[in-house]
Amino acid sequence: MAKIPATIVTGFLGAGKTTLIRNMLQNANGKRIALIINEFGDLGVDGDILKGCGDETCTDDDVMELSNGCICCTVAEDFVPTMEKLLARDLPPDHIVIETSGLALPQPLVRAFNWPGLSTRVTVDGVVTVVDGKAVSEGRFAHDTAAVDRQRAMDDNLDHETPLSELFDDQIACADMIVVNKSDLLGEEESDHLSAVLKAESRAGVQVIKTTMGVLPVEVLLGQNLAAETDVEARHEVHHHHHADEDDDHHHDHDEFESFVVTTGEIADPKAYAEKVADLIRQHDILRLKGFATVAGKPLRLTLQAVGPRIETYFDKPIDGPRETRLVVIGETGLDREAIIAGLAP
Structure with missing residues (x-):
């Protein structure tokens, strides 16, 4: 019996993974697609957005959420x-299709497909890493080797990159396809340069594709037929080396992040x-803010998603619960919760 293909979609917070998947579902061409969504935080925003895809090939029952922690740390218990x-x-x-949280390492997840009970029935079609082209081009997750070397020479305590850069490097190292999203925010020369850099930093044969709003043909995203689980060693973590069969108390900088x-x-x-939210994000260096708002006098809920200070809002469906606003805030550890909560008040 042929194995069922699975595609892992990874990428940093706010890169556009959910938008990419939603577009894929709306253009599935009759293919029955099941989703596993791994959220970081207590509010299942991504899963709720995707459940509203409205396609008979992807019903609510086809969307499964894992919210008990990072998927790469809970392989045996949840995944x-x-x-x-x-x-x-x-x-x-x-x-x-498996959407990891923005904080998950894809490598342990790929290894999980070699577990007994999975290895004979399902295979990793490919790993798609979604990149926020604008953010990366501005150097927020890129690594300047020369600058770090200069700092090392002056400070013996500085012996590794920032957690965000480490995570980004690991997601690139595991990718079979790198999707440079939000390419419309870049000039042509800047976009071409970024694509060339990412291609040079990735494994041989990795595709680098530019897109806007996650719009890519299903035929491009699915059907890579790479059996990535048989090629785990080539996808080794650049900075982390824990394995699925190691003790459960391993760590890889998840404590550098918090959400509420x-x-x-x-x-x-x-x-x-x-x-107002954009100003608050700038003041507190919030990485990601997303959720749903109720607007006075409006019957539809307002979906709100922010990547840094860039905010997207749209009305999506009738409100079927309390007329309230619920937002999940994600950032590096040390956020001033009281100030942020006060700042989000209407």
């Missing part, structure tokens, strides 16, 4: 049982509130 549940269905999916949910009341003016 494997979820996969087994999918595979046990009377009508298994044609393809499985803020619940407030209705907002009056979506545009003014978005500007």
Whole structure:
């Protein structure tokens, strides 16, 4: 029996993974796709957005969420049982898509496909790493080797890169395809240069593709047929070397990040509130902010997603619960929660 292909979609917080997947679902061409979503934080925003895809090939039952921690740290407890549940269905999916949290390392997840019970039934079609082209071009997750070497010479305590850079490097090292998203925010020369740099830093044969709003043909994203789980050593972590069969108390800088949910009341003016949120993000260096807002007098909920100070808002579906605003805030450890909560008040 042919193995069911699975595509792993990884990338840093706010790179555009959910947008990419939503577009894929809306253009699935009849392919039955099941999703496993791994959120970082307590509010299942990505899963809720994807459940609203409205496509008969991807029903609510086809979207499974893992929110008990980073997927690369909970392979045995969460991921494997979820996969087994999918595979046990009377009508298994044609393809499985796994969206990791922005903090997950893809390598342990690829190794998990060699576990007994999975290895004979499912295979990793490919690993897609989504990159925020604008952020990376500005050097926020790129590594300046010369600058670090100069700092090392002056400070013996500085012996590694920042956690964000390490994570970015590991996601690139594991990729079969790198999607440079938000390329519309870059000039042609800048975009071409970034693509060339990413191609040079990735493994031989890795595709680097530019896109805007995650729009790519399903045929490009799926059907790579690479059996990535058989090529794990070539995808080694650049900075981390824990394995799925190691002790559960391993660490890889997840304590460098924190998240919390803020619940407030209705907002009056979506545009003014978005500007207020953008200012708050700048003040507190918030990495990612996402969730849903209720606008006074409006029957539809407002979806709000922010990557740094860049904010996207849109009305998506009727409000079916309390008329409140719930936002998840994600940032590096040390956020001033009280100030942020106060700043998000309507």
